[in-house]
Amino acid sequence: MHAVTPIPYRVAARRHESADTVTLDLVPATEPLRPFRPGQFAMLYPFGAGEIPVSVSRIADGVLGHTVRAVGKVSDALCRAETGCWIGVRGPYGTVWQTPPAGSDVVIVSGGIGLAPLRPLIHQLLGQADAFGRISVLAGFRNPGEVLFLDELPRWRYLTDTRLTVDHPEPGWRGGTGLVTTLLADTAFRPDHCAAYLCGPEPMMRATARALLARGVPGERIRVSLERNMRCATGWCGHCQLGPTLVCRDGPVFGWDRVADDLAIPER
Ligand SMILES: Cc1cc2nc3c(=O)[nH]c(=O)nc-3n(C[C@H](O)[C@H](O)[C@H](O)COP(=O)(O)OP(=O)(O)OC[C@H]3O[C@@H](n4cnc5c(N)ncnc54)[C@H](O)[C@@H]3O)c2cc1C
Incomplete structure (x- = not known):
């Protein structure tokens, strides 16, 4: 209760x-x-x-x-x-980011404020980095002024492959330019020994999940956090319904295999 x-x-x-x-x-x-x-x-x-x-x-x-x-x-x-x-x-x-299986590679991908819900998971992994394979943190923002947690990034980079990209670079920007999926294309991981965690705008999560699936990561190993607008948070009001699920009661963290159909939009 x-x-x-x-x-x-x-x-x-x-x-x-x-x-x-x-x-x-x-x-x-x-x-x-x-x-x-x-x-x-x-x-x-x-x-x-x-x-x-x-x-x-x-x-x-x-x-x-x-x-x-x-x-x-x-x-x-x-x-x-x-x-x-x-x-x-x-x-x-809500549901939690399940800890990756010991020894697996970890791929964390965020868009904008989506890095915030992933930060406690990153902190947890930093505390036990030896227990996992390669840990990659790929974060996209609209512009350099929107980058979050700047003071923590050196520590993240010490123990993980942390890379940033922005849609609109400015003079002096040393990260990437373009969608966060472009960073994923350059990221090494073992698809059959990998756990992925995504949070950001739904189009970004769809594109990232598709890229991971295309590389051979099973859908149940791709976790997404759906931040659908909600009111009661206890499953009573139905405001956050997504197909047969209520995001507040059953999520916000789901396996991609569970929500892919409800999030899919027709390809143009
Ligand atoms: C499980 C969950 C976790 C969240 N975690 C964070 C977080 O860590 N940090 C954070 O800044 N925000 C987070 N959000 C989003 C946050 O709840 C919304 O931004 C907030 O409800 C907006 O309320 P408001 O009264 O400020 O704006 P409103 O006046 O209600 O809305 C302003 C605009 O934002 C849109 N909007 C409102 N809620 C959402 C939403 N959930 N997704 C997309 N668009 C929305 C509205 O349609 C409107 O266009 C989370 C949402 C959920 C469901």
Whole structure:
């Protein structure tokens, strides 16, 4: 049974990741919620503004990190929450990024804010990198100013093959240019010993999943996080229905084999 009453959490720290994206570190006022796991999300309620689902982007002792892009009323209120503000939090909700099998190669592919839900998985893998084969993190953004978690990238690069690409490069940009699937084409992995994790806009996940399937990765080894708009987060309202599934109740993390038909759009 999920807790449905928001618990007050205080904004202990906030960091601007880019012009419209902020990472909030939240600490509980009293008893914390149950521990979150990579891939799960919380319903965040900036008092008086409304409530939205936001994935956990950092899981540390006593601290819950969320990275929010301001796209509307509630996300904007969260991005403007100052240190010391109180926010209502309920959760944890949703399915998790399952840990890859020991020894397998790992391919993590994100588009834009989609890197945020993958960050706790990356942190987990960094802590046990010896247990896996080659770990690749491929992240696409619209432009260099939107790159997330800049201060962490050197550590990621030390232990993984982390590469970035942007749609619109600017002078001085040293990463790639173009869709994140172009990075995937240059990425080495063993298709039959590989676990893939994707999060970003649905067209990006479709294109990436197709490229992985074409390289021989089985559909059930490709995990995607579907961030369909939702309201209750407990399977009651039906707002996030996708074919026979409710994203809040059955997801947001799914095997590609389970959602491919419902996400497929006719080829032009
Ligand atoms: C499981 C889950 C995890 C999420 N994790 C994150 C996260 O880590 N960081 C983050 O910034 N956002 C995340 N989101 C998206 C976030 O919930 C939406 O941006 C938010 O609900 C928008 O609410 P709003 O009131 O700010 O804007 P609204 O005024 O409700 O919407 C503004 C615009 O954004 C569109 N929109 C709203 N929700 C979504 C959505 N889910 N997907 C695509 N377009 C949408 C609307 O159609 C509208 O065009 C997640 C969503 C889900 C379902």
